[in-house]
Structures are given as C-alpha cells and as structure tokens.
Amino acid sequence: MRIPCPFCGDRGNEEFTVLGAAGLARPAPEADDAAWHDYVHLRDNPAGAHRELWHHVFGCRAWLVVERDTRTHAVLSVTPAKERAA
Amino acid sequence: MHYSVFSLLRNALSGNRSWTPAWRDPEPKPAYDTVIVGGGGHGLATAYYLAKEHGITDVAVVEKGYIGSGNVGRNTTIIRSNYLLPANTPFYEKSLQLWEGLEQDINYNAMVSQRGVLNLCHSDAQRDAYARRGNAMQLAGVDAELLDAAQVRAMVPGLDMDNARFPVKGGLLQRRGGTVRHDAVAWGYARAADRRGVDILQNTEVTGILVEGGRVTGVETTRGTIRAKRVGLAAAGNSSRVAAMAGLRLPIESHVLQAFVSEAVKPLIHTVVTFGAGHFYVSQSDKGGLVFGGDIDGYNSYAQRGSLPVVEDVMESAVALFPAFSRLRYLRQWGGIMDMSMDGSPIIDRTPVDGLFLNCGWCYGGFKATPASGWCFAHTIATGAPHALNAGFRLDRFATGRVVDEKGAGAQPNLH
Numbered sequence: 001m002r003i004p005c006p007f008c009g010d011r012g013n014e015e016f017t018v019l020g021a022a023g024l025a026r027p028a029p030e031a032d033d034a035a036w037h038d039y040v041h042l043r044d045n046p047a048g049a050h051r052e053l054w055h056h057v058f059g060c061r062a063w064l065v066v067e068r069d070t071r072t073h074a075v076l077s078v079t080p081a082k083e084r085a086a
Numbered sequence: 087m088h089y090s091v092f093s094l095l096r097n098a099l100s101g102n103r104s105w106t107p108a109w110r111d112p113e114p115k116p117a118y119d120t121v122i123v124g125g126g127g128h129g130l131a132t133a134y135y136l137a138k139e140h141g142i143t144d145v146a147v148v149e150k151g152y153i154g155s156g157n158v159g160r161n162t163t164i165i166r167s168n169y170l171l172p173a174n175t176p177f178y179e180k181s182l183q184l185w186e187g188l189e190q191d192i193n194y195n196a197m198v199s200q201r202g203v204l205n206l207c208h209s210d211a212q213r214d215a216y217a218r219r220g221n222a223m224q225l226a227g228v229d230a231e232l233l234d235a236a237q238v239r240a241m242v243p244g245l246d247m248d249n250a251r252f253p254v255k256g257g258l259l260q261r262r263g264g265t266v267r268h269d270a271v272a273w274g275y276a277r278a279a280d281r282r283g284v285d286i287l288q289n290t291e292v293t294g295i296l297v298e299g300g301r302v303t304g305v306e307t308t309r310g311t312i313r314a315k316r317v318g319l320a321a322a323g324n325s326s327r328v329a330a331m332a333g334l335r336l337p338i339e340s341h342v343l344q345a346f347v348s349e350a351v352k353p354l355i356h357t358v359v360t361f362g363a364g365h366f367y368v369s370q371s372d373k374g375g376l377v378f379g380g381d382i383d384g385y386n387s388y389a390q391r392g393s394l395p396v397v398e399d400v401m402e403s404a405v406a407l408f409p410a411f412s413r414l415r416y417l418r419q420w421g422g423i424m425d426m427s428m429d430g431s432p433i434i435d436r437t438p439v440d441g442l443f444l445n446c447g448w449c450y451g452g453f454k455a456t457p458a459s460g461w462c463f464a465h466t467i468a469t470g471a472p473h474a475l476n477a478g479f480r481l482d483r484f485a486t487g488r489v490v491d492e493k494g495a496g497a498q499p500n501l502h
C-alpha cells in the first residue's frame with residue numbers, strides 16, 4: 001500500500017503509523033460517561049470508505065487524514081490533518 | 087457414518103466408494119428455534135454444544151461462504167491457556183481441556199498435538215513478567231514451567247541464543263499447549279452438529295436482522311427469510327457489519343493478520359516458539375512446512391490480504407531468532423480479517439435486543455478459544471445469561487470500566 005503524502009509524494013506505508021478513525025469528536029471534559037464511552041470505544045468500522053489519521057513518522061512527521069477503501073486498500077484522498085475543519 | 091479403524095478398513099477394501107458426505111446440504115426451513123450467523127469454528131461449536139449440552143437441536147448455522155472459508159481455516163493453529171488475568175485463565179483452560187477430549191467427543195481426527203508452547207524472554211524484566219504469569223497460571227491450576235537458558239538451548243536447537251542485542255535468557259513453557267489442524271476443527275464440528283440435527287446452510291448470507299418490539303424474530307438471507315426465537319452472531323471479522331443490522335455499534339475494528347508457510351523441511355522445531363523481542367512465532371506442520379505468524383498490519387481492513395512491510399518484518403524476526411532460516415524459501419502467505427476489540431479480549435454476551443446474542447472480538451487468539459467459546463455461547467443462548475467462565479466477557483464492560491486488557495495497551499485495537 002502506498003500513500004501520497006501532500007508534502008513528500010508517494011511513499012510506502014512502512015514510513016507511516018496509523019492511529020485509527022479520524023473525525024471522532026472529543027467530548028467536553030464534563031460530558032457524561034455515555035459520551036466518553038462512545039468516543040473512546042465505539043467505532044463505525046465500515047467496509048468501504050474510511051477516514052483515518054496517519055502519521056508520516058519516517059518522513060515529514062505531518063499528521064494526515066487519509067481516506068481509504070477498507071475493502072481494497074485504495075487510497076481515495078489525503079489531506080493534512082491541520083486543515084481539518086475545527 | 088461413524089469413523090473408526092473398521093470404517094477405514096471397510097472403505098479401503100471397497101475402493102472408497104461408500105463414504106457418505108460428512109454433513110447434509112439441507113434447504114433452509116422457514117423457521118428455527120435458534121439461528122447462528124457465521125459458520126466458522128465458533129458458530130459451529132456453538133451449534134454443536136447447543137445440541138449436545140442443552141438439547142436444542144432445532145438450529146441452523148447460516149454461513150455466507152463455505153465451511154472453513156473464514157479465520158477458522160486461516161489461522162496458525164496454536165492453542166494454549168497461558169493467560170495472566172483472572173477473567174481469561176479459567177476460560178482458556180476450559181478450552182484446552184475441551185481440546186484434550188475433542189476428538190473422541192466429536193469422532194473426528196483434528197490432529198490435536200500438545201507439543202508445547204514456549205515463550206522466550208530476552209531480559210531480566212521479561213523473565214520476571216513470565217515468572218509472574220507462570221505463577222498466576224499455576225494458581226489457576228494451569229501447567230507452567232519457567233526454563234533457564236540451558237534448558238531452552240537443549241529443547242530448541244538452532245536459536246541464536248547469544249545474540250548481542252536480544253540474547254535468549256529463558257522462557258515460559260506450557261507443555262499442554264500446541265497445535266490443532268484448523269480445517270479439521272471446522273469439518274469435525276460441522277459433522278458432529280449435523281449428526282445431532284443442526285442444519286448447516288452454506289452459501290447463505292445474512293443480509294438483515296429482524297427485530298419487532300425490541301425482540302429478535304429472525305434473519306433475512308440471500309435464500310429468503312428465516313424466522314427464529316433466538317439469533318446468535320458469530321461472524322468473526324465481520325461482527326461490526328452484522329451487528330449494525332440490528333442497530334448495534336461495537337467496540338471493534340476489523341484488521342488483517344497474515345500467516346506464512348515455508349517449503350517443507352525435515353523435523354526442525356518440535357514445539358511452538360514465540361520471540362519475546364518482536365512479534366513473531368513459529369511451529370512446524372506435520373507436512374514439514376514452517377508456519378510463521380507476526381503482527382497485524384495495523385490499519386482497518388476487510389480485504390483478507392496484507393501488505394509487504396509486515397512480510398519483511400516477520401521474515402527479519404524469523405532470521406534474527408533462527409539464523410538458519412535464511413536458507414529457507416517461503417511458499418505461501420495469506421491474510422484473515424479479525425475483530426480487534428478495544429481491550430484485546432472477546433465478547434460473549436446478550437445484547438440490548440431480546441433474543442439476540444453476540445460472540446465477537448477474538449483478535450489474534452480466537453482459534454484456541456473455539457471449544458470454550460462455543461460451549462459458553464451455547465450456555466448463554468440456552469439460559470439467557472453468561473456462564474461463570476464468560477462472566478468477564480460482557481458487552482457493557484467498556485462502559486463500566488471493567489475492561490480485560492491482558493496487554494495493558496488501552497483502547498487502541500492495533501496495539502493489542
């Protein structure tokens with residue numbers, strides 16, 4: 001699997017580490033247990049397009065949002081994580 | 087047909103023309119008492135123990151592919167019960183005890199081989215951790231032996247014992263651990279369940295779960311609607327997708343794990359060896375091939391194939407541990423999709439939907455659990471409540487903070 005880093009170009013996935021699903025909204029500190037349980041533990045885990053956080057740890061060290069098809073490993077889009085809507 | 091040395095002789099003398107299929111290929115009935123979704127090891131074992139232990143024989147196992155096409159036929163066949171945590175040890179020990187009597191029980195040769203599982207340690211701290219684990223095992227009545235370096239050297243020739251970076255300092259040995267021929271487990275349970283009246287429906291995919299007024303009433307399949315009073319989910323790597331059909335969102339990610347087999351060589355390794363300084367383990371199959379396993383690839387996947395960096399990593403670990411392996415060629419490799427749960431432990435429980443039961447989250451290690459998983463899931467389905475052996479594997483443990491995190495890695499599935 002190769003990931004086109006917006007800063008470094010096309011790189012093998014051994015240069016990256018992956019954290020998991022992107023776009024999980026961290027609850028407010030005083031949110032109830034159910035909200036925290038949902039954030040920490042529950043996942044959509046789709047078969048198909050999946051947005052994930054990848055770290056180009058052996059490259060530019062940028063965090064990236066990679067959208068991949070989990071059925072084929074095809075990379076659909078890559079954007080720097082800091083450009084995510086806040 | 088009962089299998090025995092006499093049936094073997096009879097069929098050998100009659101040209102092997104009178105063997106009958108090991109299980110029927112029935113048409114789905116419109117309704118069953120219990121439907122099990124997923125005909126892997128766990129689903130088939132569940133159906134078998136429902137019939138055997140609870141007298142519930144009006145059961146269908148609904149499998150989207152063929153029996154043995156999932157992880158039950160893809161794993162590296164290792165069985166053991168060398169766990170530390172009290173929620174795990176008795177459960178996996180029950181499984182090992184069921185393995186020990188399995189072949190007589192189901193009248194099928196599963197090639198259960200208690201050749202031992204040896205976990206190597208490479209530092210004093212790691213030896214202390216293994217001593218602690220071995221003590222915990224012994225307190226739970228499980229066999230465990232701590233070996234020193236000389237004992238390891240005598241038991242497993244060929245190890246790079248005096249490696250400068252990761253010298254082998256000893257190991258934790260469970261002699262009753264070993265390997266089992268994985269597809270024979272699927273076939274043996276399928277045949278044994280079928281003989282007790284269970285219908286095995288292959289090439290039948292579940293596409294929906296019917297729920298009326300908070301109660302499960304059946305499943306939609308590619309061969310029509312099947313009504314059921316109770317439905318048990320045992321879909322391994324596809325648990326999130328199947329559970330979503332009933333509106334459940336699970337603490338699970340699906341990941342790919344690869345396995346590797348080398349060309350066949352003469353007997354070289356007589357036990358199962360795990361590397362303590364990297365994720366790598368090896369055993370030798372009866373055909374002579376060395377069977378390697380390593381880490382998951384680490385990203386969500388439903389593709390049943392992994393990528394090359396893990397192949398390289400596993401081969402590097404193999405050669406670091408056994409330098410002589412550098413002369414071997416590897417023959418084949420494949421991947422399987424597993425449920426990685428948020429604490430690395432499984433779930434065997436009821437669900438918030440009445441009559442719907444869940445068996446999932448087996449991560450790397452569900453093959454060894456097959457008999458106990460089926461046994462406990464059958465108990466949970468038949469009685470409506472978990473058995474003491476699976477009392478730690480509740481679905482709500484994540485919400486209540488009672489996680490069973492053997493590795494201490496936290497809610498990060500790709501680290502378990």
Ligand SMILES: Cc1cc2nc3c(=O)[nH]c(=O)nc-3n(C[C@H](O)[C@H](O)[C@H](O)COP(=O)(O)OP(=O)(O)OC[C@H]3O[C@@H](n4cnc5c(N)ncnc54)[C@H](O)[C@@H]3O)c2cc1C
Nearest residue numbers: 124126127128150156157158161162164292422452453454
């Ligand atoms: C490479 C690899 C190595 C492993 N090594 C070991 C090991 O050495 N020791 C160990 O203990 N464990 C090991 N495991 C883990 C173990 O194989 C699994 O945890 C275990 O097999 C999962 O349970 P199962 O046998 O029921 O799964 P499966 O055989 O995958 O059964 C699940 C079944 O559900 C079916 N299904 C899914 N969706 C549907 C649907 N919608 N409708 C109908 N059917 C459906 C699938 O087709 C599949 O047949 C390994 C796994 C892999 C991939």
Ligand SMILES: [Zn+2]
Nearest residue numbers: 005008056060
């Ligand atoms: Zn980069």
